[in-house]
Each structure stands twice: as C-alpha cells, then as structure tokens.
Amino acid sequence: MPTTPLLDAIRANPAALDYLAWPGDLSLDHYPHVEEVVLASGEALEPVAKDGAGGTFFLCGEGGEERSVLYADSEGGAAVLAVGLPELVRLLLAVPWWRDCPRLTVEESAEAAEEYLEDEPGLYAERDAAAAALGLEVPGVAAALARLREVALGLGSAYVLLNAEEGNAYEPLFQA
Numbered sequence: 001m002p003t004t005p006l007l008d009a010i011r012a013n014p015a016a017l018d019y020l021a022w023p024g025d026l027s028l029d030h031y032p033h034v035e036e037v038v039l040a041s042g043e044a045l046e047p048v049a050k051d052g053a054g055g056t057f058f059l060c061g062e063g064g065e066e067r068s069v070l071y072a073d074s075e076g077g078a079a080v081l082a083v084g085l086p087e088l089v090r091l092l093l094a095v096p097w098w099r100d101c102p103r104l105t106v107e108e109s110a111e112a113a114e115e116y117l118e119d120e121p122g123l124y125a126e127r128d129a130a131a132a133a134l135g136l137e138v139p140g141v142a143a144a145l146a147r148l149r150e151v152a153l154g155l156g157s158a159y160v161l162l163n164a165e166e167g168n169a170y171e172p173l174f175q176a
Helices: 005-012 014-021 085-094 106-119 123-134 141-158
Strands: 037-039 045-050 056-060 068-072 077-083 161-163
Touching (some): 005 085, 005 123, 014 085, 077 085, 085 141, 106 123
Antiparallel strands (some): 037 161, 045 056, 056 068, 068 077
16 A cells, blocks of 8 residues: 555544545545556556545556546546645645536536535535645636646646557546
8 A cells, every 4th residue: 555644644643534525635545546547658657545436546657645646437538637636635624625626616516516415414524624634725716727727738648548458538528
C-alpha cells in the first residue's frame, strides 16, 4: 500500500479519513483498477486510492506526493486532476462533487452542493474539521474548479492512459 506524508496523515485522522471517504469518494483501501493500464509515455503509474464506482487515483512518474494525480474511472475515462496529492485533497475538500461538474462551472457545483447538503447539512463543518486536521486551506469553489480546468486541460495531453492489453486510450473526462 503506497505511503506518503499526506496519506499517512489522512490515515491517522478519523475526521479527514471519513470526509475524504464520503463525500470525497477517495478510499485509501487498495485493490486493483478494473483493468491493467499504462501511460502512453511509459512513465510509472502508481495507484494510491480508489473511489466507490471502481475508479482509481494514480500518481504519475517518479517521486513522491508532488507527482501529478491522474484519475481513471471504470468506464474508460481519465483526467489529470491535480499536481500533487495536497492539491487533490484541497480539490476534494472544496468540490467533492467534481464529477457532477463536467463543464467545471460554479453553477454546476452549486447545484450538486445543494443536493449533498440536503442529505448532510453538517457537511461544511465536517470538511472544515478535515482540512484543519490536515493543515490544509480549503480553496473557494471557483478557484478549485479553475485550477482543475487548468490542470486537466493543460497537462492532460501529457498523461494519456492506455488499456495495457488492447492499447486503447481512455477518453478525456473534460473537454475544452
């Protein structure tokens, strides 16, 4: 199971672990991706977390938690979400419903947030407790989505994910 200072801090803190598990949908339990995948560049690909729908979060290349984080869903879609695990966690703190924002707009986020808050009115207090436990600031929604757009569309072409057996490229999760 991969380990980095931030992953260790998350595992050690129940508030952070719980919030990132839901609504962040980031599970540090380790199990393989739905199929064998590789980067077209030949760079290393290290799975570090999963989501509840069979998607996988990977660190790309060599190094530590500062590496780009690529997310691959179980349906053949992928996107670079962050440059480093801290940036990924800040994204999940600010916009855990990022999957519900395919155009990466604040309006989409507001609609998704409303649905989440109906079920969990204490969500923002839980988020703030998780952020404090990890020593991370929660970015504003607009800033988090703008950064996600910048990373996914700017770096995405450098991290093409392929099905290792068939060689088919995963489809980008976000379009310009």
